[in-house]
Amino acid sequence: MNICNLHEELNLVFYDSLDSLEYNSDYELLIKLILSPRASENKVNQIGDLLISEFPNVYDLNNANLLTVKKIVKPIGYYNQKSLRLKSACDFVINQFEGQIPKKYKDIIQIPGIGDKCAKKYLSLINKDDYIIIDSHLIRVLTRLELISPNFSHVQIENFIKSNLKNSNYTDFSNLLNLFGKKLCKSRKPECTRCPFKNFCNFIN
Ligand code: SF4
Structure with missing residues (x-):
């Protein structure tokens, strides 16, 4: 399991579920x-x-x-x-x-x-600027999947993502990880039996 596989799978499974805020200004x-x-x-x-x-x-x-x-x-x-x-x-x-x-x-x-x-x-x-948006969900998921170390700083996480996931929309990737962390890979009681990554994850609940 690498970050490219993770990105592809998240896109397939969760992209259509990305909620969006409604705003006119x-x-x-x-x-x-x-x-x-x-x-x-x-x-x-x-x-x-x-x-x-x-x-x-x-x-x-x-x-x-x-x-x-x-x-x-x-x-x-x-x-x-x-x-x-x-x-x-x-x-x-x-x-x-x-x-x-x-x-x-x-x-x-x-x-x-x-x-x-x-x-x-x-x-x-x-502005349609592209950012890696780091939050607790993103950190938890990447850590559980052993893609980053638990003591990585935000700068190290950004560098890891940018060097391994080139030419990607980082905002979308961040939002997908946020959604996956909220819906399945929850902080308490992650829903591992329903998880598409359960065969690659050593954390398994
Ligand atoms: S198997 Fe469980 S802990 Fe591992 S990524 Fe999936 S939901 Fe998270």
């Missing part, structure tokens, strides 16, 4: 990405659309009553933290970028609540 995408951690994309689309219809731009959301925002965001979980992040992000965009959400990594990473993963997801969708 960079503002809508940013809002949904801030709502995304530990939530399904269906839920993010649903709650995000409610929030966007109530507060259709950074200025409206910045001026919104925090309790009203929390009430809308509540069903998605971690609503206190996410509501504060939404308001802080809008405030920062207004004060630092004249209300325009930036499209460069060095700028967007400065927005409060936007980490490396969120910034790269945003730019891969808005």
Whole structure:
């Protein structure tokens, strides 16, 4: 089992299941990405659309009553933290970028609540930039399949993927690993009997 086989199989089995966030502007995408951690994309689309219809731009959301925002965001979980992040992000965009959400990594990473993963997801969708988006799912799957060592740094993981998987869409590959990690190769109780890689995996649950 090598990373090319893994990529091919993931493409075959999971490509059609890649969910997608629904958005019509960079503002809508940013809002949904801030709502995304530990939530399904269906839920993010649903709650995000409610929030966007109530507060259709950074200025409206910045001026919104925090309790009203929390009430809308509540069903998605971690609503206190996410509501504060939404308001802080809008405030920062207004004060630092004249209300325009930036499209460069060095700028967007400065927005409060936007980490490396969120910034790269945003730019891969808005600019079609190609990024390896490293998260806990990607690391877990590659480690269990013994393609990387558990103590690899993010830089080592990126170098490993780029040197072994040339001319690929790295964003798609990252998203496939993320999906596979969420659906089958879960942190607790991975569903190994249903896994297409069970014959190559020594982790087997
Ligand atoms: S066999 Fe189990 S642990 Fe191994 S990759 Fe598949 S789901 Fe993950």
